[in-house]
Amino acid sequence: MPKLPAPPLPSALKAPPPRPGEENGKATPVDQAKEAGITVVDWVDERTSLSGAARWLMFRKVPKGTNWFYTLGSATMFAFLSQAVTGVFLAMYYRPDASGGAYESIRYLTNDVFLGQFVRGMHKWGSTVMVVLVFLHMARTFFFGAYKYPRELNWVIGVVLLILTMVMSFTGYLLPFDQRAYWATIVGLNINGTGPLVGPYLSDFLRGGPEFGATTLSRFYAIHMLLIPGLLAVLIGAHLYLVAKLGTTAPPWQKAESRSELLEAEV
């Protein structure tokens, strides 16, 4: 006996059509989590259009022959990030007090604080790593000829970043305030004082007076953890922007490939 067709149901009682991604059944918690993530990203992207910028920055064309040497710049940036993060947490324990408090706070951090020696060690050795990486990155740029037109401005920014990194090393060296830190800083200040005409005023500025004084240490601390890191972050941003905008160079041994049909057309 043929089955009679079911009477038409009002739309409110009908089962809803499967949502996208639910064709194979009800959405699992994993699907829901994915959906939630996509929703959040979409919400932000709809209001900022950031995905375009991210795509522009991350999915670039790179020349044939790109190799491991091209990662030295990123390695330097991660060394900087490591210094920034460890530095922030070291600042929670450090006291820039020249009458003994600075040395005592470093001693306490190194000997008594959980993981203090480890994090301080990362910051201390990381600074050397960063300087080495900066120079390797500069050598790569120089020997690959990557400083040439149109990338001269990025070379100039890189030189400023190198100088700022050196200033970071110099000002950070005083902070443990032990004998080595004190005398190395005295010698360093006097070396820059030997610059004719401006040298004496420059060392007065760095010391905050004609002699090593009560505010010299806090001055170095402020320069080390506020002034220079801010400049470094801004200039690293400019450096990265130019890298993304101008693209990277092929290594110098990479021969330009001519397309055969163009060669024929030329004859």
Next chain:
Amino acid sequence: MSDKHEKQKSKYTLDRQIPGAFDGETVTRRRFMTATVHTTGAIAAASFALPALGLALGPIFKSTPHRWETVGTVDQFPDNNYTPVVVTLTPGIGNAGEATVYVRKFNPEIDTDIYDRGKQFIAISNRCAHLGCPVRWVDAAERFICPCHGGVYNLLGVPVGGPPVRPLDRFYTRVVGEYVQVGPRFSVNSKLRPFSPRDPGEPLDGLGQYLYPSRPGAQKL
């Protein structure tokens, strides 16, 4: 003649056919607003930037008060050898503000330079004139010797070897009653002529005194 006159731009906005121009107006309102906004922004930025800059640069121009510190009695110091004493250059920061001064009674046979005449005591700073490391008086060698880069000075503090560019700095001395007091620092050139205190590494002979000018923060007595 009239052609030339027409080509020249009038200073009145009305003559330049600018819409909404007033009679006698020479600056457009757009231009005026732009200048006003830029000036306001500049004043706002300068009002926090200049005081902050002054805070950072102020110590360069501040003169530090002269300190006199009693270091011993008149009889305590021989005239043929140095006695080290410790004085405080910067109070309030413990050992970091202290310095060693080598004191000796004036000896007419040794201190024959004209600038030393009439002095009762000679006080020599232990700050090396190369880059500021602490020199020590080595009795057996009768020399001041620097541990960092090998600077060597004779009994008068004049360099006889190594990299130093001028003699060791000195301190003013005075006698109050039977006590010897050490005062502010001064630098000397190779003829032992006194100058306002200079940082180490700054020569004072010839052009040196002009290439490394004295600073408001550190003046000789």
